[in-house]
Amino acid sequence: MSEKVSDCIFCKIAAGEIPSDKVYEDERVLAFRDINPQAPTHILVIPKEHIDSAADITAENAPLAARCLEIIADVAKAEGLSGGFRVITNVGEDGGQSVRHLHFHLLGGVKMNEGLL
Numbered sequence: 101m102s103e104k105v106s107d108c109i110f111c112k113i114a115a116g117e118i119p120s121d122k123v124y125e126d127e128r129v130l131a132f133r134d135i136n137p138q139a140p141t142h143i144l145v146i147p148k149e150h151i152d153s154a155a156d157i158t159a160e161n162a163p164l165a166a167r168c169l170e171i172i173a174d175v176a177k178a179e180g181l182s183g184g185f186r187v188i189t190n191v192g193e194d195g196g197q198s199v200r201h202l203h204f205h206l207l208g209g210v211k212m213n214e215g216l217l
C-alpha cells in the first residue's frame with residue numbers, strides 16, 4: 101500500500117491539490133460530492149491513503165476500509181437519508197471502475213430501482 105500515487109486524481113483530491121465539494125474530512129478519510137451525480141445525493145468516500153480497489157483490501161488496510169464504511173453511515177445520517185441508501189464500490193474494468201483509487205459511492209435521496217441489485 102503506497103502513500104500517494106502521483107497520477108491518481110483521488111490522491112490529488114485527498115491532498116487538496118484538486119478541489120472537491122467536501123462533506124466530511126479527517127486525517128484518514130475524505131467524503132466529497134461526485135462531479136457527475138447519479139442520484140440526488142451522490143457522495144464518494146475514499147481513504148486518503150492510496151488503495152487501488154476493494155480487490156486490494158488486506159488484513160493490514162482493512163481497518164481503513166472499515167473506517168470508510170463508518171463514515172458512510174455518519175454522512176448518510178447527516179444527509180438525512182433516513183429511508184435508506186445504496187453503497188457501491190466498482191472493481192476493475194469489468195466492474196466499471198474508472199478511477200483506480202478505492203472509493204465507495206453513497207447514493208440516496210431517491211427510491212432505488214431493482215436493477216442489478
Ligand code: AMP
Binds near residue numbers: 144189196199
Ligand atoms: P467509478 O466509475 O466507480 O470509478 O467512479 C468514479 C467516480 O468519480 C465517477 O462517478 C465520477 O463522476 C467521479 N469523479 C471523477 N472525477 C471527479 C472529481 N474530480 N470530483 C468528483 N467526482 C469525480
